[in-house]
Amino acid sequence: MAKLGNTEAEALLRAYFKEEYEHERVMSRETPPKAWPASLGRATAQAGDTARKARRVELFAACAIIALSLSPALFDAGAAPLARKAAALYSHGAGERLLESLIAGSAEIVQSYSKSNASALMRAP
Amino acid sequence: MENSEEARGESWSMWRPKAAAYARAFGVFSAEERFEIADEAIARAYAARARFDATRDFSPWFFAIVRRLCLDALKKKRELPLLPERLAAEPTRQLSAEGEAMAREEKDFVRRFVLALPRADRELTSLVYSQELSISEAALVLARPEGTIKWRLAMIRKALRKAWERAYG
Incomplete structure (x- = not known):
């Protein structure tokens, strides 16, 4: 065999690795991913976070509406931040789920919102 | 992407x-x-x-x-x-015309040489000769100075030439 120079040595290495890469390329086609890779699960988790946030917004709206329904005075005041936010949420369609939530059990919803707010709401006349 | x-x-x-x-x-x-x-x-x-x-x-x-x-x-x-024997046990398919043309003996020789390299050198050769990364790019991936990468590549080529001479000289 001929004496090996730098160029030939590089050529040998390139040929070897090219073949290895071809091997992996064929295997890649033959072995598709079994499952969505783990880190893409994080995207799903993030979507879950978004859903939880939306749920919290709905719960907040539920609490606000309960407060309003229990306290006409608060509703009449109108300037209360709670009332303003609840009205805004309701106008953006949070009401549908809100009604379902109310049916499911308003006390539970209020408790899950926050203890302090719930107690404040429950004290409302 | x-x-x-x-x-x-x-x-x-x-x-x-x-x-x-x-x-x-x-x-x-x-x-x-x-x-x-x-x-x-x-x-x-x-x-x-x-x-x-x-x-x-x-x-x-x-x-x-x-x-x-x-x-x-x-x-x-x-x-x-x-x-390395684990990899050696995985037959590399002969797919390309270029791969077919490469003499079996040469292929086995290079395979043995690469598998005998330390892991860091195998990584480097893979990045440069398989993934076609430049010296500076390989240096970035391996978090090593360019000079070190250049020197290691020169050492690997030298080792391959010496091994070739021992085998076929």
Whole structure:
């Protein structure tokens, strides 16, 4: 065999690795991913976070509406931040789920919102 | 990587075997493990695409992700001794005309040589000769100075020439 120079040595290495890469390329086609890779699960988790946030917004709206329904005075005041936010949420369609939530059990919803707010709401006349 | 399903599919088919080929250089991962690493690397790159500086080359950034995953996987394996025979047991398919043309003896010689290299050198040769990364790009991936990379490559070529002379001189 001929004496090996730098160029030939590089050529040998390139040929070897090219073949290895071809091997992996064929295997890649033959072995598709079994499952969505783990880190893409994080995207799903993030979507879950978004859903939880939306749920919290709905719960907040539920609490606000309960407060309003229990306290006409608060509703009449109108300037209360709670009332303003609840009205805004309701106008953006949070009401549908809100009604379902109310049916499911308003006390539970209020408790899950926050203890302090719930107690404040429950004290409302 | 563009933000579309088609682009993602293309990226997947293009980068998956590249990542697996690089993971192969570590010498300890089975085919299944290599493709798990490759899939995870692509997923991470895709998830982090907003952080990628588009003015830079994608390859070094991507292979740095693959490398981190390989090193993590190595740790999980509790740094098992390298098992080049494991790779040797996996026959490399003869696919390309160029590959077919390469004499079997030469191929076996280079295979034995590469498998006998230390892991860091196998990584380097894979990045430069398989993934076609430049010296500076390989230096970025391996977090080593360019001078060190250049010197290591020269040493690897020299070792290959000497081994060739011993075998066929």
